[in-house]
Amino acid sequence: MEDFSELIKNRRSMRKFTDEELTQEQVVTLLKAALMSPTSKRSNSWQFIAVDNKEQLQQLAHCKEHAASFLGDVALAIVVTADPLASDVWIEDASIASIMIQLQAEDLGLGSCWIQVRERHTAAGMPSDEFVRGVLDIPLQLQVLSIIAIGHKGMERKPFDEEHLQWEKIHINKFGGE
Numbered sequence: 001m002e003d004f005s006e007l008i009k010n011r012r013s014m015r016k017f018t019d020e021e022l023t024q025e026q027v028v029t030l031l032k033a034a035l036m037s038p039t040s041k042r043s044n045s046w047q048f049i050a051v052d053n054k055e056q057l058q059q060l061a062h063c064k065e066h067a068a069s070f071l072g073d074v075a076l077a078i079v080v081t082a083d084p085l086a087s088d089v090w091i092e093d094a095s096i097a098s099i100m101i102q103l104q105a106e107d108l109g110l111g112s113c114w115i116q117v118r119e120r121h122t123a124a125g126m127p128s129d130e131f132v133r134g135v136l137d138i139p140l141q142l143q144v145l146s147i148i149a150i151g152h153k154g155m156e157r158k159p160f161d162e163e164h165l166q167w168e169k170i171h172i173n174k175f176g177g178e
């Protein structure tokens with residue numbers, strides 16, 4: 001277990017992966033992190049689809065015009081969906097679960113990347129959520145927020161550089177306050 005401050009500094013988006021598969025234990029650990037994510041009013045409005053089937057991963061790589069093609073090379077994709085009828089703040093619930101999965105992946109020494117699905121489109125102009133729904137048979141009541149791509153890191157990335165922290169975005173006591 002990394003020190004948490006180090007973990008958040010080291011988590012950088014990974015878009016290049018090795019061929020190594022994940023162990024069943026790693027997959028279970030990642031899914032447990034998703035299921036332990038906090039939700040408003042404990043609605044647990046999310047549902048997760050774990051995809052390790054290469055054919056489906058190749059298909060999902062086309063879910064948006066840009067920045068999803070590496071999905072074809074990952075060991076695991078966790079598709080994060082939520083039910084708007086179960087919570088009016090399903091986007092927040094699903095977003096928190098998405099980052100919890102990413103932080104758990106980093107703690108396991110794995111690389112991950114958030115792929116945005118909501119409000120995105122395929123190269124042909126189809127809404128990305130409809131495309132993903134079709135590939136994975138997702139029922140209509142669930143909205144697709146993101147796909148978290150996970151695998152063994154295929155390159156090194158520098159940790160976050162604290163020199164670049166935007167302290168000017170922090171306001172003390174009132175906006176613009178010192």
Ligand SMILES: Cc1cc2nc3c(=O)[nH]c(=O)nc-3n(C[C@H](O)[C@H](O)[C@H](O)COP(=O)(O)O)c2cc1C
Nearest residue numbers: 011012013014015066067068113114115116117160
């Ligand atoms: C809401 C959200 C949507 C994102 N969508 C994508 C995406 O579709 N494809 C992608 O490659 N990266 C995506 N990212 C990753 C960001 O590009 C990345 O987090 C950002 O550039 C900062 O880099 P870092 O994660 O390495 O610190 C997304 C991140 C967030 C939080």
